[in-house]
Amino acid sequence: MAMLVVVLDARTGESALDATAATRLADLGVTHVAIARDGVSEAVVLEGWAFDAASSGREATEIVAGTASSRTLQPVLQTLLSRTIADQDTTPHD
Secondary structure, eight states: OEEEEEEEEGGGOOOSOOHHHHHHHHHTTOOEEEEEEOSSEEEEEEEESSOOHHHHHHHHHHHHHTTSOEEEEOOSOOOOOOHHHHTSOOOOOO
């Protein structure tokens, strides 16, 4: 699943996503959107199996950010964790 994170200034008070933007993102293959915010920044996480961040990332960023200043982050690591594996004793025994 492709992922792109768009980071915006949260101090504007405007939401980064409306119904029109959601439809346009879906047309790009985005199927999941998450928004995280603190007092300074808003991060819009875009994901989708059919979403190609390499070819559609700029358009997706423009849909989310509009004319506002933004940064984009690409995933460096994405993994699945399992408690079963984490709980296994991997200590060497004599």
